[in-house]
Amino acid sequence: MQTQSSTAKKAFRLAVIPGDGIGKEVTAEAVKVIEAVGQKFGRAFELEELPWSADHYLQTGTTIPPNGYDTLREFDAIFIGALGDPRVPDNRHARDILLGTRFELDLYVNYRPVKLLHERLCPLKGRGPKDVNFVVFRENTEGVYVGIGGRFKAGTDQEIAIQEEINTYRGVHRIIKYAFEHAKARGLSKVCMADKSNAMTHGHALWQRVFREIAPQYPSIEATHYYIDALAMYMVVDPGQFQVIVTNNLFGDIITDLAATFQGGLGMAASGNIHPGKPSMFEPVHGSAPKFAGKNIANPLGAISSAALMLETLGLQTEAAAIDAAVLAAVTAGQGTPDIGGNLGTREVGSWIAGHVERT
Ligand code: NAD
Ligand code: IPM
Numbered sequence: 001m002q003t004q005s006s007t008a009k010k011a012f013r014l015a016v017i018p019g020d021g022i023g024k025e026v027t028a029e030a031v032k033v034i035e036a037v038g039q040k041f042g043r044a045f046e047l048e049e050l051p052w053s054a055d056h057y058l059q060t061g062t063t064i065p066p067n068g069y070d071t072l073r074e075f076d077a078i079f080i081g082a083l084g085d086p087r088v089p090d091n092r093h094a095r096d097i098l099l100g101t102r103f104e105l106d107l108y109v110n111y112r113p114v115k116l117l118h119e120r121l122c123p124l125k126g127r128g129p130k131d132v133n134f135v136v137f138r139e140n141t142e143g144v145y146v147g148i149g150g151r152f153k154a155g156t157d158q159e160i161a162i163q164e165e166i167n168t169y170r171g172v173h174r175i176i177k178y179a180f181e182h183a184k185a186r187g188l189s190k191v192c193m194a195d196k197s198n199a200m201t202h203g204h205a206l207w208q209r210v211f212r213e214i215a216p217q218y219p220s221i222e223a224t225h226y227y228i229d230a231l232a233m234y235m236v237v238d239p240g241q242f243q244v245i246v247t248n249n250l251f252g253d254i255i256t257d258l259a260a261t262f263q264g265g266l267g268m269a270a271s272g273n274i275h276p277g278k279p280s281m282f283e284p285v286h287g288s289a290p291k292f293a294g295k296n297i298a299n300p301l302g303a304i305s306s307a308a309l310m311l312e313t314l315g316l317q318t319e320a321a322a323i324d325a326a327v328l329a330a331v332t333a334g335q336g337t338p339d340i341g342g343n344l345g346t347r348e349v350g351s352w353i354a355g356h357v358e359r360t
């Protein structure tokens with residue numbers, strides 16, 4: 001039933017970049033679900049597909065057009081499948097399209113919720129949904145990802161390769177602040193920062209300083225710190241202690257693949273690349289899994305949950321909740337792809353979720 005007047009309903013313009021490999025397949029299912037949500041709740045979603053991908057690069061020589069980032073800025077949000085193709089060994093198109101968008105649109109918050117939906121999916125002995133429910137905030141515009149460095153005497157036995165890690169006061173401050181604000185807004189009581197300041201004594205001393213500066217501003221939130229190696233260990237042995245983890249770009253990348261396994265694997269994990277109040281980009285945590293491509297076996301739930309994050313960020317809480325409820329129902333009913341013990345195909349899971357959204 002539609003309860004709001006049509007004047008209250010703005011149309012949302014969404015850019016869709018399916019990308020490569022299974023990215024295309026899972027994006028098709030996320031789109032199916034977004035369209036079902038639009039029907040169900042009377043929302044106008046104007047989806048525009050952009051062809052930027054390995055195929056497009058190999059055909060045209062262009063990774064992203066010269067005005068590509070400006071094009072993206074005109075949308076309310078961006079949905080992206082995955083990028084990566086063995087025919088582009090230096091991954092240059094992914095660097096321009098995915099990392100380039102994170103940098104150019106200044107999407108400094110990489111928001112990666114880690115929520116186990118059913119005990120059966122968790123590889124950790126005896127752990128269930130109450131033990132695995134936290135979020136990771138990964139700094140998304142700095143660190144080793146900026147690509148500053150170079151190689152000297154490349155290809156010789158005297159080669160020197162330098163890859164700089166960039167940490168700025170502004171960059172570290174805004175992600176740590178965001179993590180505390182998130183905790184405060186959701187009534188959470190703990191924030192854990194992870195770095196490697198015992199070895200990276202310059203860059204990560206800055207993380208220490210900023211964390212010590214911000215934490216006292218939130219007296220009701222317990223601020224803890226682990227070195228990243230210990231954090232990885234504690235995530236496995238005692239995941240229930242975590243509510244909010246904040247860390248740098250590289251460490252956040254690594255620990256969110258680890259955390260994805262707690263949820264049932266990479267196919268389940270969702271993410272948002274966010275600049276509050278500005279066009280942001282949503283994508284599953286997984287990559288293009290070339291070996292799985294074109295077989296209708298990729299799990300689309302991470303992509304579909306990323307679509308829910310996108311709608312939530314656009315202020316469509318009810319619509320996002322309808323998708324989350326459908327994903328939970330599918331997992332509970334065993335209606336999934338083989339990686340989570342089901343026997344449905346990618347398309348069938350997408351149709352199941354869309355059907356659930358329409359019916360309930
Ligand atoms: P990957 O995430 O593509 O796949 C690793 C493994 O995880 C797969 O072999 C599969 O077993 C499993 N998996 C991943 N997604 C799944 C899904 N939806 N359903 C079921 N199982 C799934 O990582 P990779 O093999 O290291 O990388 C492949 C390519 O993807 C590379 O080119 C890499 O650079 C790229 N990549 C892109 C992104 C992105 O676009 N955001 C993220 C990670 C990797
Ligand atoms: C991710 C991916 C990317 C990253 C790759 C494809 C560059 O692994 O989004 O997690 O490292 O950020």
Ligand code: MN
Pocket residue numbers: 253254257285
């Ligand atoms: Mn990754």
